[in-house]
Amino acid sequence: MKSLKEMLNLSAIPGYFKSADSFATGRPGYPAEANDWLIKDLQLKHHSVVLDLGAGTGKFTPRLLDIGTHVIAVEPVERMREKFAARYPEIQLLDGTADNIPLKSGSVDAVVCAHSFHWFATPEALAEIHRVLKPGGRLGMIWNLRDASVDWVGKVADVVSAVAGDSPRYYSQQWRNVFPYSGFSPLNERHFRHAHTGLPEDVIVNRVRSISFVANLPPAEQERVFAQVREIIANHPELAGKDSVSVPYDTVAFHTVKIL
Numbered sequence: 001m002k003s004l005k006e007m008l009n010l011s012a013i014p015g016y017f018k019s020a021d022s023f024a025t026g027r028p029g030y031p032a033e034a035n036d037w038l039i040k041d042l043q044l045k046h047h048s049v050v051l052d053l054g055a056g057t058g059k060f061t062p063r064l065l066d067i068g069t070h071v072i073a074v075e076p077v078e079r080m081r082e083k084f085a086a087r088y089p090e091i092q093l094l095d096g097t098a099d100n101i102p103l104k105s106g107s108v109d110a111v112v113c114a115h116s117f118h119w120f121a122t123p124e125a126l127a128e129i130h131r132v133l134k135p136g137g138r139l140g141m142i143w144n145l146r147d148a149s150v151d152w153v154g155k156v157a158d159v160v161s162a163v164a165g166d167s168p169r170y171y172s173q174q175w176r177n178v179f180p181y182s183g184f185s186p187l188n189e190r191h192f193r194h195a196h197t198g199l200p201e202d203v204i205v206n207r208v209r210s211i212s213f214v215a216n217l218p219p220a221e222q223e224r225v226f227a228q229v230r231e232i233i234a235n236h237p238e239l240a241g242k243d244s245v246s247v248p249y250d251t252v253a254f255h256t257v258k259i260l
Helices: 004-008 014-018 020-026 033-041 061-066 078-087 123-132 151-161 174-178 200-209 219-235
Strands: 049-053 070-074 092-094 108-114 133-146 188-198 245-257
Touching: 020 200, 033 061, 033 133, 033 188, 033 245, 049 061, 061 070, 078 092, 108 123, 123 133, 123 174, 133 151, 151 200, 151 219, 188 200, 200 219, 200 245
Parallel strands: 049 070, 049 108, 070 092, 108 133
Antiparallel strands: 133 245, 188 245
16 A cells, blocks of 8 residues: 555645645635534543644644644645644644654544545554544544535536546545444534635635645646636626625534544
């Protein structure tokens, strides 16, 4: 089984690094209701030690800080780590992957994967997550999903899906294949509603731009994708002529408990 870095072949896809610049404006934060999930489902308390695995630029990190946890971040992509470190210089930030976590066994109360677990949903990664969790520790996985039941959101999603290929995504549901997993309890699921509001170029176009498989397309193909998205913005009655729009999101959260 290849490691995460080998699967991503990071040195060969500079577009993946470039997409880090679009995360700040294109990716939404997580709703305040996620704090309740962290406290009740993941049973986190003040000073609980939490691993933010695949931390990216730190979009989910404010939720962990809000409830007073001690955060350790692990992120394999250097450009992402640079963005994270600039935003959270006080947080311990490590270069690592889900199948090679640079922490001691039984050292964290919880592992949280925010919009990242689909990248490393392998038995090897779950074994490593299991290793670093304390007995009774919890794995939380959370995704911000665009609500494609809204007409214009569905049209944008169709444009994106047309170029997705076999890239790992939540929507493929392939990440579920690693469960059930010996040593973890069955998955529990919760949903939260929220929206990302701002300039259409930021919250729609840059959201598309931040997707790794879009960022990895040849420049001409990228521009075709952006042109299609901008055409939807220009012509859809719910978007046309608006300086500010709200993208509806369904945030879905899962957790499982280390039982062995």
